[in-house]
Amino acid sequence: MESVEQKFLRYVQVDTPSDENNFDVTPSTQCQHNLARMLCDELRAMGLEAEVTPNAYVYSAIPANCVGGTAIGLIAHIDVVGEPKGYGVKPMVHKNYEGGDIALKEGVISPEKFPELDGYKGKDIITSDGTTVLGADDKAGVAEIMALAEYLTAHPEIRHGRIGIAFTPDEEIGHGAALFDVKKFGCQFAYTVDGEELGEISYETFNGASFEMCITGVNIHPGQAKGRMINAVAVANDIISEFPKAERPETTEGREGYYFIMAIEGGVEKCVLHGIIRDHDGKKFEERKQFVRSVAEKYSALYGGRVSLTLKDQYRNCADVIVPHMHLVENVQKAMREEGVEPITQPIRGGTDGSQLSYMGLPCPNICTGGRNAHGLNEFIAVQDMEKVVKILLRIVCAYAKQS
Numbered sequence: 001m002e003s004v005e006q007k008f009l010r011y012v013q014v015d016t017p018s019d020e021n022n023f024d025v026t027p028s029t030q031c032q033h034n035l036a037r038m039l040c041d042e043l044r045a046m047g048l049e050a051e052v053t054p055n056a057y058v059y060s061a062i063p064a065n066c067v068g069g070t071a072i073g074l075i076a077h078i079d080v081v082g083e084p085k086g087y088g089v090k091p092m093v094h095k096n097y098e099g100g101d102i103a104l105k106e107g108v109i110s111p112e113k114f115p116e117l118d119g120y121k122g123k124d125i126i127t128s129d130g131t132t133v134l135g136a137d138d139k140a141g142v143a144e145i146m147a148l149a150e151y152l153t154a155h156p157e158i159r160h161g162r163i164g165i166a167f168t169p170d171e172e173i174g175h176g177a178a179l180f181d182v183k184k185f186g187c188q189f190a191y192t193v194d195g196e197e198l199g200e201i202s203y204e205t206f207n208g209a210s211f212e213m214c215i216t217g218v219n220i221h222p223g224q225a226k227g228r229m230i231n232a233v234a235v236a237n238d239i240i241s242e243f244p245k246a247e248r249p250e251t252t253e254g255r256e257g258y259y260f261i262m263a264i265e266g267g268v269e270k271c272v273l274h275g276i277i278r279d280h281d282g283k284k285f286e287e288r289k290q291f292v293r294s295v296a297e298k299y300s301a302l303y304g305g306r307v308s309l310t311l312k313d314q315y316r317n318c319a320d321v322i323v324p325h326m327h328l329v330e331n332v333q334k335a336m337r338e339e340g341v342e343p344i345t346q347p348i349r350g351g352t353d354g355s356q357l358s359y360m361g362l363p364c365p366n367i368c369t370g371g372r373n374a375h376g377l378n379e380f381i382a383v384q385d386m387e388k389v390v391k392i393l394l395r396i397v398c399a400y401a402k403q404s
Contacts, residue, residue: 001150004390005383008126008143009091011035012135017086018079020173027056027079027169035078035142039167042146046153048165055179058167061186062152062160069161070400073190073362074148074393075353076141077171081375085132093383094125102380104130109378116197116372123382134379136371141193142167144369144389151394158394159401164190168353174208174314177356189328190364192354193393197344198385200368201332203322204347205355206257206278207285208314211292213239213273215266215299216306230303232271236264239273239307242295255280255347257288280317280347315351318358318365325363332367335395339388344368367392 014035022028036056043050043060050060056078064071080086094102099121102109107130111117128134145165152158164187168176171194195202217232243259245251252258257279265272277292279285289311296309322328333343354364370385 001154002147004143004147004386005124005126007146008136008140008381008386009093011139011142012089012091014038015087015089016079016135017082018170018173019082023173023175026175026179028173028175029079032056032079032169036167036169039078039142039146043149043165046150048149048153053179056169057179057181058165059181059184060149060165062149062163062165064160064162065156066159066161066401069402070189071162071164071187072397072400073164073166073185073187074145075166075168075190075192075357075364076145076194077138077168077176077353078142079169079172079176080133080135080137080139081172084377086135087132089132089135090129091134092127092129094127097121097123097125102127104128106130107377109380114373114378120382123384125380125382127380128377130377133375133377134371134381136369136379136381137196137374138171138194138369140369140371140381140386144193144386144393147390148393148397151390152397158398160397161400162186163397171353174351176353177360180353180357180360182357182360182362185362187362189325190354190357190362191328191332191396192352192357192364192366193369193389194352194354195348195366195368196371196374198368198370198388199336199341199344201329201336201343201345201365202348203329203365204280204319205315205317205351206280206349207282207317208351208355209277209285209289209311210314211275211277211309211311213275213296214308214310215239215271215273215303217269217271219268229268230306231268232266233268235299235303235307236271236273239295239299240264253349257281257284259288259292276314278349282317315355316359318355318363321358322363322365328363328365331396331399332365332392335392335399338395339391341388341392
């Protein structure tokens with residue numbers, strides 16, 4: 001039987017970055033099919049029925065071996081971020097970490113910058129070589145679910161209800177749940193295994209929206225520009241100044257919402273601002289959307305209709321759906337404590353596939369993988385934490401064997 005460490009080391013070396021510039025195609029990158037097919041083949045080799053769809057969604061299930069259990073699902077995503085570099089991951093295993101800097105091929109992970117490393121002494125830590133992300137977000141979740149599946153199929157004496165297994169593409173670009181077939185999945189409840197620090201469980205997410213402001217300028221030779229030129233770049237700069245500095249990602253925490261201008265592209269004749277809005281509170285979220293509308297309307301009026309806005313909802317806070325089913329949280333907390341892990345119940349400053357799936361009729365909290373520093377070159381995970389997550393998942397699915 002292959003360990004969760006061995007599975008993880010194999011999976012991270014399969015290229016799967018998603019591409020936000022190819023949002024209209026699922027998966028956004030063809031390479032995601034490679035891992036999807038691999039996982040499907042491995043599930044079949046365990047004796048399970050499994051399929052991979054043309055859009056790189058993998059569906060499988062471990063049949064119930066007891067009467068009266070609740071069908072529970074486990075979900076992880078196969079894609080990783082494209083930036084910083086997500087291709088060509090070369091993992092490094094640092095056995096029995098003794099403290100101090102972790103030397104990579106390029107750079108170091110230092111406890112001065114990441115003081116949480118002090119809690120990892122004696123553990124085996126996996127990193128990239130420093131030139132790419134590691135991809136623990138979310139290949140750790142994939143490996144943990146696959147390790148659990150292999151363990152359960154090898155131990156039919158362990159009683160459990162039906163366990164749905166699904167792996168999704170394009171979560172990192174907010175599209176992971178878009179084509180998810182809840183009916184095919186066949187579960188009453190589910191968990192995304194897509195958190196970070198060991199012990200994390202989240203059933204609250206941001207409400208999320210994206211926006212684009214398009215400014216159409218008038219380009220005149222600068223020597224004759226007075227009173228005639230409309231510099232779209234300058235207008236964009238004025239628009240950005242309207243957004244409060246205290247309400248940016250870098251100045252907020254906890255349940256505080258924010259506006260995030262992520263990109264500005266174009267020139268004098270045309271300039272486009274790309275941004276997102278986040279807030280846990282539904283009322284404040286709507287107020288933030290209205291603020292963005294008011295800024296666009298203000299500058300459209302100032303410049304004769306030359307500013308347009310496209311505003312789209314992305315996902316909702318799944319707490320409203322999950323709170324009526326708090327057994328989903330309580331069973332995880334109990335499983336963690338039984339494994340000697342203190343639960344860390346906190347809101348996600350982001351969203352998961354579970355945000356959308358909850359509103360598609362599949363209440364879906366998010367639980368930890370053990371990974372740290374996701375989306376960065378200093379990403380790392382401890383082997384022992386992945387092993388612990390597998391044990392926690394086992395306790396969770398066994399708990400639902402006892403529920404009607």
